[in-house]
Amino acid sequence: MGRPEMSAEDNLLRLVEAEDGDENNYHLQDQVGFILRKAHQRHVSIFASHIGDLTPPQFAALAKLYDIGETSQNQLGTLIAMDAATVKGVIDRLKARGLVEVSKHEVDKRRLLVNLTPEGREAIERLIPLARAITEETLAPLTAKETATFLRLLAKLA
Amino acid sequence: MGRPEMSAEDNLLRLVEAEDGDENNYHLQDQVGFILRKAHQRHVSIFASHIGDLTPPQFAALAKLYDIGETSQNQLGTLIAMDAATVKGVIDRLKARGLVEVSKHEVDKRRLLVNLTPEGREAIERLIPLARAITEETLAPLTAKETATFLRLLAKLA
DNA sequence: CTGATATCATTTGCATACGAATGAATTTGA
């Protein structure tokens, strides 16, 4: 019995049984984008379980203002990786809660300066220890060595 | 700067602590959550540059349906990591474009079955090669060895 | 000096993403 070519059944069997190589099948769950999205989801969930009254983007805005002090809304957006439309919404909500205040730039009238209020400063100082715990819990599945490797490689992709 | 002014004592404290790895300063840009968010943003941007008429979640839904065939909306959501409210919106939009069709489960009347249309099947078969290119471009900053390490560690976090 | 360009902020529209509440249908368990 010769085997001049693979039958349709053989092809099906090969696809079903293949465990490595398997270059003809597309597995969503192995794609970096899909896993990245899930890892991000998990982190946001951990964040919410520790800090329920602030979102990660809101926290990022407060933390950066605490770090660098007053800056323009646009510059803040650049520093925390948000486009102009997104950062406006985040600042509007922080402003409504009295955690930041805005003022017009005296010289360049296009700019909107943003800064922490005393309440905002108090909030971020209180939350930073929780943020450390969030980072720790997010990275808990990795050993210390794996964490260092992971952060190094992740930074290369970001 | 965290404070409007800094005393000599504060500066001394900072210098002493700096020798110990600066553990009292919180740097947003070093936090895993922030970098994860940026890496995800970059991936979505790469995705959009290759596949302009479909979002990553929409692609995920089509790819999973192509992989497993007809399933319930809820089960599909579980497989592609979307809650019920989110998956409904995604399926509604794919349905409006004729890429999927829905039907009622004959036995369990709560379930909404979702399946690819011929157009949907054609679309996902056409797009999968592009998705491979997206994955490749996303991982381009890493060597092959780094990619393997990164995906292994990322999967542990997801 | 002035027209072209660039920057900053806002607005609109669309698409995730998720908590919470609701209703319909099914399954469980005493």
Added chain:
DNA sequence: TCAAATTCATTCGTATGCAAATGATATCAG
């Protein structure tokens, strides 16, 4: 068996996230 619990889907509200268009202001080039 039948009331309680669970599951599936939908809806509502809130919050990113980004593209595109717009208006105000600032900068640049000739």
